Amino acid sequence: MFSKACEYGIKATIYIAVRSNEDKRVSLKGIANHIDSPEAFTAKILQMLARENIILSVRGINGGFEIEKSRLEHIKLADIVKAIDGDNIYKGCGLGLSECNELHPCPVHFEFKKVRDDLRELLETTNLKSLAMDVSSGVSFLRI
Amino acid sequence: MFSKACEYGIKATIYIAVRSNEDKRVSLKGIANHIDSPEAFTAKILQMLARENIILSVRGINGGFEIEKSRLEHIKLADIVKAIDGDNIYKGCGLGLSECNELHPCPVHFEFKKVRDDLRELLETTNLKSLAMDVSSGVSFLRI
DNA sequence: TTTTATTCGGACAAAAAAGTCCTATTTTGG
DNA sequence: CCAAAATAGGACTTTTTTGTCCGAATAAAA
Numbered sequence: 001m002f003s004k005a006c007e008y009g010i011k012a013t014i015y016i017a018v019r020s021n022e023d024k025r026v027s028l029k030g031i032a033n034h035i036d037s038p039e040a041f042t043a044k045i046l047q048m049l050a051r052e053n054i055i056l057s058v059r060g061i062n063g064g065f066e067i068e069k070s071r072l073e074h075i076k077l078a079d080i081v082k083a084i085d086g087d088n089i090y091k092g093c094g095l096g097l098s099e100c101n102e103l104h105p106c107p108v109h110f111e112f113k114k115v116r117d118d119l120r121e122l123l124e125t126t127n128l129k130s131l132a133m134d135v136s137s138g139v140s141f142l143r144i
Numbered sequence: 145m146f147s148k149a150c151e152y153g154i155k156a157t158i159y160i161a162v163r164s165n166e167d168k169r170v171s172l173k174g175i176a177n178h179i180d181s182p183e184a185f186t187a188k189i190l191q192m193l194a195r196e197n198i199i200l201s202v203r204g205i206n207g208g209f210e211i212e213k214s215r216l217e218h219i220k221l222a223d224i225v226k227a228i229d230g231d232n233i234y235k236g237c238g239l240g241l242s243e244c245n246e247l248h249p250c251p252v253h254f255e256f257k258k259v260r261d262d263l264r265e266l267l268e269t270t271n272l273k274s275l276a277m278d279v280s281s282g283v284s285f286l287r288i
Numbered sequence: 289t290t291t292t293a294t295t296c297g298g299a300c301a302a303a304a305a306a307g308t309c310c311t312a313t314t315t316t317g318g
Numbered sequence: 319c320c321a322a323a324a325t326a327g328g329a330c331t332t333t334t335t336t337g338t339c340c341g342a343a344t345a346a347a348a
Contacts (some may be wrong), residue, residue: 001145001233004336007240014251027294041337047296060345063294077252089145096151099288107158107275107284108221111266119259131251140251144243148306171324185307191326204315207324 006084009045011035011142013080016055016065017072017132025064036143045084052083072132078123090120150228153189155179155286157224160199160209161216161276169208180287189228196227216276222267234264 002010012031019026028046032039046065050057054075055065067075081089093100094112102109134140146154156175163170172190176183190209194201198219199209211219225233237244238256246253278284 001238002240004240007238010252011239029294038337040339043295044297044337050295057295058345059293059295059343061293062346063344065295092145094145094151095155096146096148097285097288104288105284107278107286108154108270109284111270115259115263115266118262122255122259126252126255134251140249140253141241141244142251144241144248173324182307184309187325188307188327194325201325202315203313203323203325205323206316207314209325 001089002081003085005041005045006081008035008037008042009049009084010077010080011037012042012046012065013049013055013067013075013128014131014135015142016067017075017128018135020067020069021072021129021132021136023069025058025062025066027064031065034142048083049080052079054079054083067128072129073127075128076124077126077128077131078120081123090116090123145233146225147229149185149189150225152179152181152186153193153228154221154224155181156186156190156209157193157199157211157219157272158275158279159286160211161219161272162279164211164213165216165273165276165280167213169202169206169210171208175209178286192227193224196223198223198227211272216273217271219272220268221270221272221275222264225267234260234267 012035015031015034016026019030028039028043031037031046032042035042046055046057049055050065055067057063057065078087081087093106094108094116095106097106100106100109131140135142156179159175159178160170163174172183172187175181175190176186179186190199190201193199194209199211201207201209222231225231237250238252238260239250241250244250244253275284279286
């Protein structure tokens with residue numbers, strides 16, 4: 001469904017959110033450890049997210065990554081996915097036709113409509129804060 | 145969502161179904177032309193589908209691919225997807241956790257449940273015959 | 289001011305996916 | 319039987335994705 005990069009990106013952002021909510025900044029190493037991802041590759045993904053202003057990166061000693069607490073509620077899963085994988089997952093044609101729409105549909109267009117729309121809805125409404133809260137409270141997990 | 149191979153596989157199978165329903169056998173070349181796919185690559189995918197007994201391949205002059213008419217209704221999208229991409233799309237964890245379930249969920253597990261289940265339902269119930277009929281009647285399209 | 293702990297970013301490497309090419313095999317029609 | 323028209327399948331190439339390495343830049347602490 002998502003690329004590996006996107007999976008790491010989502011997990012990393014959630015972990016940064018968890019710690020930011022506790023007013024802590026986290027290092028690349030800390031992130032990679034907590035989400036069980038390859039460090040150097042994760043660094044690339046965090047760079048992308050920082051360039052898209054989804055997370056804030058701070059260089060130097062005691063540096064790391066953080067997210068402004070007040071923004072946690074307003075950052076949606078869709079923002080992360082779009083920054084890394086683009087929006088083809090929930091906007092593109094299920095069979096890869098370049099011109100697929102209600103008037104010129106691929107064979108699975110209408111069947112997929114509901115799934116695609118639900119996925120879009122989900123990504124566009126699920127916010128970082130609630131995802132982070134579930135992890136903090138032990139309701140959900142970022143690894144294994 | 146699906147790999148390129150799977151997209152080609154689905155389109156190819158639908159096209160074979162369309163022609164089988166008219167009691168015609170189709171050649172690789174005919175398939176690749178109609179679904180706008182790379183011929184040699186499509187050949188590999190058709191081999192996979194034939195090995196999985198989803199389609200029947202016939203060698204030699206006047207050879208090609210076909211599907212027993214009576215089976216069209218019973219072959220589901222899920223059969224094709226499973227043969228090519230496996231069932232990770234609708235069975236695996238959205239964030240790639242190896243052990244993600246109701247008791248040890250990833251942060252998006254419950255949010256994704258509906259989408260995943262709907263996708264599975266869709267793939268497991270949509271049959272080749274109805275997809276082929278829509279193409280035959282000009283309701284849906286296999287290319288552009 | 290120097291050391292140290294960080295991220296940044298470019299170049300590289302490995303693995304997987306996508307795609308090509310060529311020869312062997314099969315089948316049928318002449 | 320032979321030639322022609324197909325698919326089968328192995329080896330190969332290209333592209334994309336995933337992942338690594340290392341030096342430069344940065345910022346704080348000593």
